[in-house]
Amino acid sequence: MMELNGQSADLDALKVLALTNFGHFTSMRVDEQRIRGLGMHLERLVRDCRAVFDTDLDPEEIRSYVRRAVEGTEGSFVVRVTIFDPDTDLGHPLDAKNPRVLVTRRPAGSSTSLPPLRVKSVPYVRDTPAVKHCGLFGTLRARRAAQVAGFDDALFVGPDDNVSEGGTWNVAFIDEAGTIVWPRADVLPGVTMALLQQIHEHTVAPVTLDAARGMQAAFATNTSIGVRTISAINETKLPTEHATLAALREAYFALPGETV
Template sequence: MATLNGKPVSSDALLALALVNLGHFTSMRADDGGIRGLSLHMERLAKDCRAVWGTDLDTSRVRTYVRQALDGRTQPCVVRVTVYDPTVDMGHPAGAGEPHVLVTVRGAGTTPPAPLRAMSVPYERDLPEVKHVGLFGALHARRTAQLAGFDDALFVGRDGLVSEGGTWNVGFVDQDGSVVWPQAPVLPGVTVALLRQHADHRDATITLEQAEGMAAAFATNTSVGVRALAAINGTELSAEHPALGRLRETYLSIPGERP
């Protein structure tokens, strides 16, 4: 299902998104019609709209479109809201500035999914603080990792510091059982923000060597919640660490908001 400004979207209206690929989005998991962190997702869309398009976004209108997309759905699903301008021209993107709201829905997997094995890949996202649609680099890194026999990529910057994963934030559990987030240019994840509100955490710069020496590590985003990392490169990590179970329980205890 896909709608643009609340109406069925035409293929012509999607051409600019496919060919110019300028826009931003957020993805939200809906369970029983509720979305954890919905208000934070709306704040992200409004912030990114100002950064990308230089204009304000009517988030009450976005909520209406999301509510419409979820109407009648009883199974868990992921709603993606993409904000882009169908009139954008590759040669003159400065002329665009009337963003439209594309809403798409897909089925959601079970949580938590199986632990994943990550391979470190040198990569830094463009404008990392914005959740933008420019996913070529991230998906190329993911493909590189998968061709090497891993599940996904863990990004390492030119400074040698770990930042985030392909489409997820990464967190660590140190040898003392404390949760540590990488202090690096990363996308401010909604799931990370929710976990920070309900448990003690700290930030620190983390090298790849330090990451591999952690007691445990996990991926987190709205689709998977808290997903254990079973390995980074050739280093095995504990996918059953008690801290991971506590994080999952914390996340699942957060009530969903209705659009």
């Protein structure tokens, strides 16, 4: 399924997106017609469109396009909404002032039976981290480097030696007191992260790489994976079971989600 402003996507318009890669997006996991954090996803699209295109989006219009992708489809799947201007020109991005809405749908894997992640620390800071933009080259290059080294994904570490986030996910830790610690760093403000922060006590503090490796547990989170345990950072193994982690996972999956 692929629609542009509610119509079958035009190949020439998609070609512009492929060649310029200028735009932003959000991905939403749909479980039985409901989306956790739907309102936050819509807020992100409006906020990021203002940042990227200096233009306002109508969240109700976006909702109507998402509804078309959701209606009549059972089970679990992921809907991605990408905002871009088909008239974007590499030489004059200032003229990209009429963003349109591309909605795609893909199958979703189980978020309850994913194996723990083994991650490798990679020196990297995403470009404009507060925006969920389409520029994924640096992120995927870091992920590839981690996989070449035999790991599952990359854990980004800034020049200050503080951990920030993962390839396409936020990261958090559980310290010796059982407190959830989210890194204080320039990161994408993830919707799943925000939902978890609402339902469980936590703190936000700088986390060095050494401190991360000494935590009681660690986990990655985004809309597709929910709460996924991290079993190793570099060569340091971490416990994959913890009472706080179990409680957090249970509370997250108990969230009812919103209807489109």
